Amino acid sequence: MSGRRTGRLAGRPTDRAEDAIAWLLCTLGLFAVLIAVLVGRQLYSCGLDQARYEAASRSPIRATLLEDAVRASVTTDGAPTTVRALANWTGPDGVDRSGAVAVPEDARAGTVVDAWADRDGSIVPRPALASDAIVRGVLLAGLLLATMLALLRLAWTGARAVIATRNSAAWEREWAAVEPEWRRTA
Structure with a gap:
């Protein structure tokens, strides 16, 4: 046996570099999946x-409602973006309150x-749901993973591209x- 190496490891230095880069990028890809999962879990937990x-x-x-609904603004397609009307309600603290609330467009007094x-009895948006946390975690983790x-x-x-350029120069x-x-021999 001559001790000469054969196979892929005996190839050009660019072949070995390409293999090393492929292994490195695959490893980084696995870390990207792990990071995306951990970030998704954290976002879900915070959302929950x-x-x-x-x-x-x-x-x-x-x-x-104390008055008919009034269109506050209109989108370019004519659909209302916000419809509010003056209303009164009893807050969780038992105090009667009044103010503007979001209502369907055709709501009447x-x-x-x-x-x-x-x-405090002030009007606020509906509370977030557990499903909102799931969607947020999955979407943002997916976006992060896709970016990475x-x-x-x-x-x-x-x-x-760099390896192909170097190989082409070596072949020349x-x-x-x-x-x-x-x-001469031909």
């Missing part, structure tokens, strides 16, 4: 905590609508050395 806090600090109320109030994988793909494409040098010898 927020939903629990809002559920504990907000109460559903019934508000009675005297209509009873559902709304949410904080502990796109960057890894970009790195792989760049590395392949090798051909320049072999071609005159080949012509």
